[in-house]
Amino acid sequence: MTDSDRPDAYDVAVVGGGPAGLTAALYATRLGHDTVIVNRGGGRAAMMQETHNVIGITEDVSGVEFLQTAQEQVQAYGATYRRGFVSDIAREDGRFFLDADGDVLTAERVVLATGFTDEKPDPPLPPTGRGLHYCLHCDAYMFVDESVYVMGHDDSAAYVAMIMLNFTDEVDLLTRGDEPTWSDETDRMLRAHPVDVIHEEITGMNRGPDGWLESFEFEDGTTREYRGGFPMYGSDYNNELAAALGCDRNDDGTVVADDHGRTSVDGVYAVGDLVQGHNQIPVAMGQGAKAGIAIHMELRAFPRSVAEIEERGPVDADEVPAISESLRETARAFREETAESAAND
Numbered sequence: 001m002t003d004s005d006r007p008d009a010y011d012v013a014v015v016g017g018g019p020a021g022l023t024a025a026l027y028a029t030r031l032g033h034d035t036v037i038v039n040r041g042g043g044r045a046a047m048m049q050e051t052h053n054v055i056g057i058t059e060d061v062s063g064v065e066f067l068q069t070a071q072e073q074v075q076a077y078g079a080t081y082r083r084g085f086v087s088d089i090a091r092e093d094g095r096f097f098l099d100a101d102g103d104v105l106t107a108e109r110v111v112l113a114t115g116f117t118d119e120k121p122d123p124p125l126p127p128t129g130r131g132l133h134y135c136l137h138c139d140a141y142m143f144v145d146e147s148v149y150v151m152g153h154d155d156s157a158a159y160v161a162m163i164m165l166n167f168t169d170e171v172d173l174l175t176r177g178d179e180p181t182w183s184d185e186t187d188r189m190l191r192a193h194p195v196d197v198i199h200e201e202i203t204g205m206n207r208g209p210d211g212w213l214e215s216f217e218f219e220d221g222t223t224r225e226y227r228g229g230f231p232m233y234g235s236d237y238n239n240e241l242a243a244a245l246g247c248d249r250n251d252d253g254t255v256v257a258d259d260h261g262r263t264s265v266d267g268v269y270a271v272g273d274l275v276q277g278h279n280q281i282p283v284a285m286g287q288g289a290k291a292g293i294a295i296h297m298e299l300r301a302f303p304r305s306v307a308e309i310e311e312r313g314p315v316d317a318d319e320v321p322a323i324s325e326s327l328r329e330t331a332r333a334f335r336e337e338t339a340e341s342a343a344n345d
Contacts, residue, residue: 013107020272020284021113027292049129078330131213149229261291
């Protein structure tokens with residue numbers, strides 16, 4: 001391990017157990033760095049009834065199943081997985097100290113993968129994934145030729161309503177009694193598209209035997225049928241740890257990060273829904289992979305540079321391999337298990 005034999009000392013600490021965080025941990029671990037994941041649970045991926053747009057994963061896999069498999073994979077490679085909440089991160093003498101439910105963990109690098117929380121409209125509402133959907137790029141395909149609603153009153157809501165016309169000719173924009181705040185330009189565009197704008201508040205909801213939304217009832221006494229739709233009320237980014245560390249943030253609350261997840265604070269990375277970009281599982285996984293590789297490039301012991309050779313001398317045989325003994329043992333066991341499994345097939 002990095003800091004003598006302390007069981008709470010790691011090379012890499014990942015805060016957040018979604019697709020981005022787990023992929024960062026996978027790469028860091030398989031590249032030879034002692035890694036801990038601290039995950040409080042929940043998250044957008046865990047809410048998925050079915051997994052969409054992830055090559056190799058079939059539609060019948062739920063978000064919980066997807067994440068459980070990923071957790072088991074990362075642990076099989078030697079990463080430490082903890083269910084818990086990181087309330088604070090401090091830096092001292094080049095190392096990070098994480099308060100995880102009262103336990104102090106230390107690491108040389110920190111990956112923030114804490115994501116965001118969708119702002120939910122007031123009820124009545126259908127269940128998430130059964131008529132209430134937050135990912136247009138994931139779920140628009142499900143509503144081809146279906147009656148769809150979009151909830152909201154700003155430019156984003158109006159644009160999503162118009163975008164849904166690419167998939168169906170039945171789109172309603174529900175402002176739910178709020179005054180529209182979209183721009184004059186957006187208003188002109190909206191009026192030129194066959195979108196019905198419904199201003200009355202929702203007073204009731206009806207669901208079918210399968211639990212899916214069937215219709216909404218409105219305060220004017222009308223009932224309108226919908227298969228599902230998208231609420232557009234913004235996102236609440238879980239950026240408290242990034243702020244405490246001094247990481248730069250954008251106006252929308254996302255953390256500023258480069259193409260490999262590096263933030264403005266040396267040694268701190270941010271990936272997934274916490275940074276700007278498409279909120280998609282494959283995108284988050286790609287960001288996690290790139291962060292894991294970038295961290296490896298920074299932390300790997302070899303090759304030793306010319307300057308280091310001049311300062312420390314050539315690499316001694318006793319110094320290799322650089323991977324910790326615990327990861328060596330896990331890698332050997334994993335290889336043997338894999339070989340045994342292949343022989344039995």
